[in-house]
Amino acid sequence: MSDIADRVKKIVVEHLDVEEDKVTETASFIDDLGADSLDTVELVMAFEEEFGIEIPDDAAETIQTFGDAVKFITEAS
Amino acid sequence: MFDLTGKNALITGASGGIGGEIAKALHAAGATVGLSGTRVEPLEALAAELGERAHVLPCNLSDKEAVEALPKQAAEAMGSVDILVNNAGITRDNLFMRMSDDEWDSVLNVNLTSTMKLCKGVLRGMMKARWGRIVNISSIVGATGNPGQGNYAAAKAGMVGMSKSLAYEVATRGITVNCVAPGFIATAMTDKLTDDQKDKINAQIPAARMGTPEEIAAAVLYLASNEAGYTTGTTLHVNGGMAML
Secondary structure: OOHHHHHHHHHHHHHHOOOHHHOOOOOEOOOOOOOOHHHHHHHHHHHHHHHOOOOOHHHHOOOOEHHHHHHHHHHHO | OOOOOOOEEEEOOOOOHHHHHHHHHHHHOOOEEEEEEOOHHHHHHHHHHHOOOEEEEEOOOOOHHHHHHHHHHHHHHHOOOOEEEEOOOOOOOEOHHHOOHHHHHHHHHHHHHHHHHHHHHHHHHHHHHOOEEEEEEOOHHHHHOOOOEHHHHHHHHHHHHHHHHHHHHHHHHOEEEEEEEEOOEOOHHHHOOOHHHHHHHHHOOOOOOOEOHHHHHHHHHHHHOHHHOOOOOOEEEEOOOOOOO
């Protein structure tokens, strides 16, 4: 697993208080990991800070799963 | 009670009678205050009077870019914004039939849109801190209406609906959003009224007098406190019984 994926996973595990093995490629933050819509906003904020990137609102809406997040951040950074 | 030591508060319209008193009350409770307003002189005079823990942050709320920059400037000056008091407001009164688009737009823009933008600008820090207090200063006319103030009443009522919606969204993050709705308050503005005009106003108020800026500040202080953590989405009417809502 890439460094980016590790760091994203760490944020997700800490923020949503879920088991690490639940955070799979296709795991949806809301449907599988128990996030509410505000949690997803906070996750995006945390990603922005961790990776020093800007995630615009329309892009943030497309980040639904752990895999989406890793893909977006990999491309952006 | 109501110890705000270590909290940083941004107050708009701090150059006015009510805003200045709000700043004094929060400061007296231990908060660091960011004094915002369009007129720099009264802000600096107030900061000098308060001494330590006071920052002057001039901002013209009709300037979109200045509004967007203010939360950042406040956080840079104070370290964070834990308490936001949207007190600034303007009036451009006119009969509804004569009200121009400009009169409508400018009042909605300064009183409602800038409030929304400032709330948005401070939320990130509050969400991270899991603590925040937003107090929006509405008005009795937002609930009762007032002839000649269709624009002002719309903005002040809009503030209440906006505050309730935001209160819903951020309640789980330890952030409360409330309104204070003053009735007639004695300020420099009401000093200009004649005794006859004042008597007519007082006759409509069960308490038979105008309120003081200190009485508004006390309501804000409560809503800004740790003790008010379970009070959110509400409007505290401070009007001497003029409208019992």
